[in-house]
Amino acid sequence: MSLHSALSGSGKTAQLVKPVLILLCAGVLFGPSASAYTHFLRYLTGRSPFTAIPQKYDLNVLPNRTLSYYISDQGPTQLAPNDSLTGVISQIRAAAKVWNDVESSELRLSFGGLTTSAVPSSGPGIDVIFTDDIPPGLIAQTGFSQLGDPAGGTFVPIVRSTVMMNRNMTERPSFSEGFFLTAVHELGHAIGLQHSLVSSVMATEPTRSTSKAKPLGADDIAGLSLLYPTRTFAAATGAISGRVTLGGDGVALASVVAIPASGPAVSSLTHPDGTFRIEGIPPGSYYLYAHPLPPAQRGESRPANIEPPLGSDGRSIAPGPTFDTVFFPGGREPSFLFNVTAGGSTENVIINVQRRASAGINTVQTYNFVNQVTVKPPMMNRNAGRGTLVAAGSGLATAAGAPVAGLSAAVLANPAMVVAGSLRPYFAVPYLQLDLNLSPTLAEGPMHMLFTTGNDLYVLPAAFSVASKPAPVINLVTNAADGSTRQVQI
Numbered sequence: 431m432s433l434h435s436a437l438s439g440s441g442k443t444a445q446l447v448k449p450v451l452i453l454l455c456a457g458v459l460f461g462p463s464a465s466a467y468t469h470f471l472r473y474l475t476g477r478s479p480f481t482a483i484p485q486k487y488d489l490n491v492l493p494n495r496t497l498s499y500y501i502s503d504q505g506p507t508q509l510a511p512n513d514s515l516t517g518v519i520s521q522i523r524a525a526a527k528v529w530n531d532v533e534s535s536e537l538r539l540s541f542g543g544l545t546t547s548a549v550p551s552s553g554p555g556i557d558v559i560f561t562d563d564i565p566p567g568l569i570a571q572t573g574f575s576q577l578g579d580p581a582g583g584t585f586v587p588i589v590r591s592t593v594m595m596n597r598n599m600t601e602r603p604s605f606s607e608g609f610f611l612t613a614v615h616e617l618g619h620a621i622g623l624q625h626s627l628v629s630s631v632m633a634t635e636p637t638r639s640t641s642k643a644k645p646l647g648a649d650d651i652a653g654l655s656l657l658y659p660t661r662t663f664a665a666a667t668g669a670i671s672g673r674v675t676l677g678g679d680g681v682a683l684a685s686v687v688a689i690p691a692s693g694p695a696v697s698s699l700t701h702p703d704g705t706f707r708i709e710g711i712p713p714g715s716y717y718l719y720a721h722p723l724p725p726a727q728r729g730e731s732r733p734a735n736i737e738p739p740l741g742s743d744g745r746s747i748a749p750g751p752t753f754d755t756v757f758f759p760g761g762r763e764p765s766f767l768f769n770v771t772a773g774g775s776t777e778n779v780i781i782n783v784q785r786r787a788s789a790g791i792n793t794v795q796t797y798n799f800v801n802q803v804t805v806k807p808p809m810m811n812r813n814a815g816r817g818t819l820v821a822a823g824s825g826l827a828t829a830a831g832a833p834v835a836g837l838s839a840a841v842l843a844n845p846a847m848v849v850a851g852s853l854r855p856y857f858a859v860p861y862l863q864l865d866l867n868l869s870p871t872l873a874e875g876p877m878h879m880l881f882t883t884g885n886d887l888y889v890l891p892a893a894f895s896v897a898s899k900p901a902p903v904i905n906l907v908t909n910a911a912d913g914s915t916r917q918v919q920i
Contacts, residue, residue, distance in 0.1 A: 467653050467698045467709070468624035468632070471739035472586060473747070478680075478703040482739065485577065485586045486622040486657045489536055492554055495658075497621070498542035499526055499556035506560050506595070510603035517604040519544075522558055525613035528645050529621065529654065534666070534710075537621065537658035551575075551590060556620045558593045569596045570612055572619040591620035607642045608635075614645050623653045625735055627685045627723075628695040629807075629876075629892040634735060636727070636795045636823075639807035639876065639892035647892070648694035652710025663710070668770035671707035672779030673700075674720050680704020681750035681783060683723055683736065687891065688716040688768070691843035692873040695891040699736075702747055713772050717764040717842070719889055720781045721755040724792035724824075753783040755790070755887040762880075762887040764842060791881050791888035794823030798894065800901045808894035809901065812872040816849075819894060822861045826881065831859035834883060839864055842878040842889070872896045 469484040489495045501522055505515035523541050530539040542555065551557050557575075564571055571594045578587035593616045602609045611631060618632050626632035629639035630647030640647060655663045674684040680703040688708050689695040698708040723733035732738065738746040757764045758781050768776055797820045798808035810817040821839075828834055832855050841847040852865035879893035910919040 467656055468626055468736060469622055469653065469657065470586075470624060470737060473702070473739060473741050474583065476742040478701075478705070480701040480703060480705070482701065483580060483583065483585050484622060484657060485574065485588055487537065487554060488578075488585075488587045489658060491587075492537075494538070495536050496538040496540045497554060497556065498540050499558060499617075499620075500542045500545045500551070502557070502559040503544040503546055504560060506597045506599040508598040508600050510600050513599065513603040513605065518599070521604045521610050522613050522617075525610055525617055525645075528614050529617060532646070532651055532654050534651060534655040534660050534663040535658045536660050537654070539617075539621075554589055556591045556593060556617070558595065560597045561594050562597050564594060564596050569599070569602055569609075570594065570616045572616045588622060593617065593620055610642050611635075611638065611640065611645060618650065618654075621654070622657050623650070624737060626650065626653070626697065627721075627734060628687055628689075628697045629890070630694070634727075634730075636793050637890070639796075639895075641807060648710075648712060649696050652696050655710055665773045667709065668711045668713060668772060669707060669709045669775040670711065670716070670718060670768055670770065670779060671775065671777050672705070672781065674704045674706065674781045674783060676751065676753055676783050676785055681720075681753065682747060683733075683738070683749035684720050684753070684783070685723060685734075686718065686720045686781070687889070688718055688770070689842065689878055689889070689891060690714055690716050692877050692896070693875050695878070700750075702741075704750070711770045713770055715767040716770055717766070718758040718768060718779065718781070719755060719764070720753075720758075720783060721889065722752045722789075723749050725789045727793055727824075751785050752787075752789055754786050754885075755889060756781065756783050762882060786885075789824070790886035791823060791825035791883070794821055794826065794881060794888060794890045794893075796821045796879075796890065796893050801903070805901075807892065810866060810868055810894050810896050811900045812868050812874070812896050812898055813870050814868050814900070817866045817868050817894075818863055819866060820856055820861050820863045821881075821893075823881075823888075825886070825888075827855070827860035827862055829860075831855045831861075833862055836883040838882050840880045840882075841866070841893075842880060844872075844877070847877075866894075868896075874898055 471482045474481045501519055526539045574588050575592045576589035578589050580586050614631050623632050626649045628649045629637050630649040631640045631645050632650050674681045682702045684700045686706045687695050687697040688711050696711045698706050700706045733749055741747050796808050797804050797806045833853055839848050839853055847866050849865035856863045874896050876892035876895045879890045881888040908919045910917040
C-alpha cells in the first residue's frame with residue numbers, strides 16, 4: 431500500500447495482501463532482468479546477475495489493453511466550501527487521463543462508472559473509494575488488493591488496485607492543484623509505479639516539481655513506458671548502465687540519475703549487487719550522478735518511502751550504506767556528459783562512492799513568488815533580470831534559521847546564475863532565500879540546483895523552471911450565459 435500525506439507531503443508504502451506476496455514467484459527460476467526503475471520488484475535469483483520481475487497489469491487480458499477504473503458513489507462526507515462530489519469525480523477522471531495520454535505506453539485507462547460499496551469488485555481494475563480508515567493527516571493511500579501468479583516468469587500480474595481517499599476533504603478541495611496531483615500520483619501507484627527521486631509527479635510531495643499544466647516528468651513517462659511499452663519506445667530512447675560500488679562492493683538501492691543541463695531527469699535504482707540500467711532516456715546530453723536514498727521523513731516508515739524489492743527468499747532487500755553523492759567520473763563537480771542517442775546504450779559505467787557516517791542534506795523543496803503569491807514549482811521569467819528563490823530542507827539551515835556553515839548554492843552547468851553572496855535567512859525559519867540572475871538567452875524548462883557544504887553535495891532536479899513570459903493575470907471574471915448553459919467569462 432502506498433500512502434500519501436497531506437500534512438507532511440510524504441508517502442508510505444506497504445502491502446495490502448502479505449500472504450499473496452509471500453507466495454509470489456514460488457518455483458519460478460528464470461526470467462529477464464528488469465530495470466531497477468522504482469517499480470515494485472521481486473527478484474527471482476539470489477545472486478548476481480540478479481533477475482527481477484515487476485508488478486504490473488497484464489495487457490493481454492485487458493480488452494483493447496484498457497484498464498477500467500471505478501469511483502465509489504459514496505463520496506466524501508466533508509467538503510470545502512464550493513466543492514462537490516461532481517467536482518471530485520471530474521478531477522479524478524482528469525488525473526486518469528494524464529496517464530491515459532502517455533503515447534509511449536500501451537496501457538489505457540477508462541472510466542467504468544460509479545459503484546456502490548455493496549458491489550464486490552472482481553477482475554482487473556482500479557477501485558477509487560472514500561473512507562475514514564486512513565491515518566490522521568493522510569488524504570489518500572493506494573495498494574494492490576489482489577495479485578496473480580507470475581506470468582511466465584516475466585512479471586507479477588496486478589489483478590486489482592484500490593485508491594483510498596479521505597472522506598474529509600476540507601483541507602484539500604478537488605479544485606486545488608494539490609488534490610489533482612495527488613490523484614495523478616496515487617493512480618500512478620495503482621498501475622505499478624513507486625516513488626521517484628527526481629521531482630516528478632511520482633516524487634513525494636516535498637520535492638515534487640510538476641503542475642496541473644504539466645503533471646508528468648520524463649521519469650514518470652519512462653517508468654510507465656517500461657512497464658507497458660509501445661513497439662517504438664525502446665528505439666526512440668536511450669539507456670545508460672553500469673554499477674555503483676563502495677570499496678569494491680555493490681551498493682543496493684542507490685539512486686542513479688541522468689540529468690541534462692536543462693530539462694527533465696530520468697533515474698533508476700541499483701540492484702543488490704550495485705548494477706543499474708537507466709532506460710527511457712530522451713536523446714541528448716546528460717550528466718550522471720549517484721546518491722543514497724533520503725532518510726524517512728515525518729510519517730514515513732522507510733527511506734524515500736520506497737517499498738523495498740523482495741529477494742528470492744521473499745524477504746525485503748535493504749538499501750546499501752549511506753554514501754556521499756557523487757557525479758561521474760568522481761567528485762562533486764559535474765564534468766562529463768554522456769551522449770544519449772535513440773536506440774543507443776552506454777554500458778559498463780562504474781561510479782565509485784565513499785561511505786559517510788550520517789545522512790547529509792536531503793528532501794529540499796523550493797518556492798518563489800509571483801505577485802506575492804507562493805508558487806511551487808517555482809517559475810522564473812527569463813526576461814525579468816532577477817528572481818528570488820526560497821528553499822527549505824534537512825541540513826540546509828541551523829535552528830536559528832541561518833545557512834549551515836559553508837553552505838553554497840549553484841545552478842547545474844550555470845553557476846553564475848546564483849547571485850554571489852545572496853544566500854541568506856528567510857523571515858520564516860528554517861527557510862533560506864537566494865537571488866538568481868536571469869537572462870533572455872536561458873533555455874526554457876526545468877533547471878537543477880546543487881547545494882554543497884565542505885563535506886556534502888545535494889542535487890535538486892527541477893529546482894525551478896524558466897519561462898519566456900510572465901505569469902498570466904486574471905483581471906476580470908464575469909457571469910456569462912449560452913442559452914441554458916452556465917458559463918464564466920475570464
